[in-house]
Amino acid sequence: MLVHSCCEWKSALRSQILRIERIPGLHKVRLRLSGQFRSHHLDQVKAEISRGEPIALDLEEVDLVDIEAIRFLNAREDEGISVLHCSPYIQEWMSRERKEEKARTDWR
Numbered sequence: 001m002l003v004h005s006c007c008e009w010k011s012a013l014r015s016q017i018l019r020i021e022r023i024p025g026l027h028k029v030r031l032r033l034s035g036q037f038r039s040h041h042l043d044q045v046k047a048e049i050s051r052g053e054p055i056a057l058d059l060e061e062v063d064l065v066d067i068e069a070i071r072f073l074n075a076r077e078d079e080g081i082s083v084l085h086c087s088p089y090i091q092e093w094m095s096r097e098r099k100e101e102k103a104r105t106d107w108r
Contacts, residue, residue, distance in 0.1 A: 020048055028054040034061035039068035060085035070097050
């Protein structure tokens, strides 16, 4: 029984990993993100973006995000960074968060 719990714990840790792959293109570097994109991954992604080349973020293989990742993605789009291949739930959440942010700033 203890071994089973240990394996479940290791599996849970593995599923929290974000893999970042740099794919050079003609005009932009595409950062392909895979796995879970959460607030504790933001510094890693920021570091990759700050390397200087024009960037596009490819989320085709991202299966889970949190609110901080959604806000981060919206902020990058506002800076002109393309966010590509989002799952429908991520697109919807980004859109909803933009509307809520606009309502919060309009209210002030």
